[in-house]
Amino acid sequence: MNELAARTSGSVHVIGAGLLGASVGLGLREHGVDVTIEDLSPTTVALAADYGAGRPRSAADDPPALVVVATPPDVVADVIERALASYPEAVVTDVASVKLAPFRELTRRGVDLTRYVGSHPMAGRERGGAIMARADLFTARPWVICRDHETPAAALALVESVALDLGGVLIEMTPEEHDRSVGLVSHLPQVVSSLLAARLEPASDQAIGLTGAGLRDTTRIAASDPELWVQILGANRAPVVELLDAFAADVADFAEALRDPERAGAKRRIADLLSAGNRGVARIPGKHGSSERFTTITVLVDDRPGQIARLLTELGELGINMEDLRLEHSPGAQIGFAEIAVLPEVAERALSDLAERGWRTL
Ligand SMILES: NC(=O)C1=CN([C@@H]2O[C@H](COP(=O)(O)OP(=O)(O)OC[C@H]3O[C@@H](n4cnc5c(N)ncnc54)[C@H](O)[C@@H]3O)[C@@H](O)[C@H]2O)C=CC1
Numbered sequence: 001m002n003e004l005a006a007r008t009s010g011s012v013h014v015i016g017a018g019l020l021g022a023s024v025g026l027g028l029r030e031h032g033v034d035v036t037i038e039d040l041s042p043t044t045v046a047l048a049a050d051y052g053a054g055r056p057r058s059a060a061d062d063p064p065a066l067v068v069v070a071t072p073p074d075v076v077a078d079v080i081e082r083a084l085a086s087y088p089e090a091v092v093t094d095v096a097s098v099k100l101a102p103f104r105e106l107t108r109r110g111v112d113l114t115r116y117v118g119s120h121p122m123a124g125r126e127r128g129g130a131i132m133a134r135a136d137l138f139t140a141r142p143w144v145i146c147r148d149h150e151t152p153a154a155a156l157a158l159v160e161s162v163a164l165d166l167g168g169v170l171i172e173m174t175p176e177e178h179d180r181s182v183g184l185v186s187h188l189p190q191v192v193s194s195l196l197a198a199r200l201e202p203a204s205d206q207a208i209g210l211t212g213a214g215l216r217d218t219t220r221i222a223a224s225d226p227e228l229w230v231q232i233l234g235a236n237r238a239p240v241v242e243l244l245d246a247f248a249a250d251v252a253d254f255a256e257a258l259r260d261p262e263r264a265g266a267k268r269r270i271a272d273l274l275s276a277g278n279r280g281v282a283r284i285p286g287k288h289g290s291s292e293r294f295t296t297i298t299v300l301v302d303d304r305p306g307q308i309a310r311l312l313t314e315l316g317e318l319g320i321n322m323e324d325l326r327l328e329h330s331p332g333a334q335i336g337f338a339e340i341a342v343l344p345e346v347a348e349r350a351l352s353d354l355a356e357r358g359w360r361t362l
């Protein structure tokens with residue numbers, strides 16, 4: 001393996017070798033960090049080891065410098081407590097999606113948390129398990145670190161070095177700030193997406209067949225693991241319930257305006273709520289969200305092998321830099337749509353040059 005230099009010094013022990021734990025292991029191994037892994041399931045340990053996420057710990061191993069706890073949230077406090085006791089020299093971090101509940105539980109138990117630094121990479125996938133792990137899962141994604149004033153600088157630096165080696169973007173927050181923030185940007189979207197997708201269950205095949213990008217975009221995370229989310233939502237219930245109540249009030253407000261759109265002010269109310277959505281989506285960082293930075297051109301692509309590759313090659317030949325690409329294709333359709341984000345100043349030329357080469361654009 002062609003190793004990248006590591007910031008992380010010392011060996012890392014990962015407890016819970018599923019999606020997050022094995023991804024941490026894979027990413028650190030690429031930097032040549034010595035990683036050992038542990039899981040309740042021997043099969044998961046074997047799988048994660050086979051994929052290259054680390055090796056099982058043996059009695060002869062030196063103690064780790066850092067322990068990363070990547071177990072489900074409902075056991076995370078227990079595992080952190082055990083790790084602090086088992087490795088009295090090590091720094092211990094975790095990657096659980098909620099930060100306040102385990103911190104409070106450990107404090108309630110009187111556990112000395114000097115060597116504990118809570119963290120949370122804002123990266124995941126719909127399905128868990130070691131076989132879903134990827135070394136690049138955390139690349140360019142926010143990685144929240146919850147320190148407190150007593151956290152020793154060396155402990156903080158070690159956790160930060162792991163996050164940076166894995167390509168994460170460090171963000172410092174208190175556990176309270178973290179839980180409120182993820183309630184809004186992760187937990188509320190999960191509930192809304194799941195409830196929306198649940199509406200599809202009894203729908204006819206004919207209706208489902210009309211599905212387009214809008215429904216796909218708003219329901220992707222509805223495929224997430226219910227068991228994990230029961231734990232996450234339960235552990236962050238206060239902020240999530242508050243957000244759900246406010247959301248439900250907006251839904252009721254919207255339905256009320258739509259019930260009688262001829263009533264004075266009703267259309268304005270509907271427009272105001274939709275416009276607030278425009279302003280909200282414009283705040284989302286990243287290429288899809290910051291639509292003002294790029295212009296999207298849509299190219300029709302025949303459903304034949306090699307068409308997308310040809311389109312991308314020709315864009316390169318035309319000297320047009322693609323900032324983002326999205327493909328849309330309905331099953332059974334003879335045509336697909338390639339939505340290509342480009343810099344606004346080249347959009348017009350891209351459309352005309354592509355048309356000249358015989359591509360159909362929208
Ligand atoms: N799935 C996601 O998209 C994200 C998950 N997280 C957090 O990461 C943590 C792990 O989630 P995933 O990797 O998705 O779950 P996962 O189900 O893929 O992996 C969890 C692993 O922990 C093991 N485990 C359970 N109890 C254990 C114990 N007491 N000791 C040792 N191993 C134990 C399980 O056997 C399993 O292999 C959770 O706390 C979750 O909140 C954070 C960011 C994203």
Ligand SMILES: O=C(O)C(=O)Cc1ccc(O)cc1
Pocket residue numbers: 096097121122123124125126186221
């Ligand atoms: O897929 C996405 O959009 C995610 O943001 C995944 C995710 C799920 C749970 C987390 O605690 C953090 C990130």
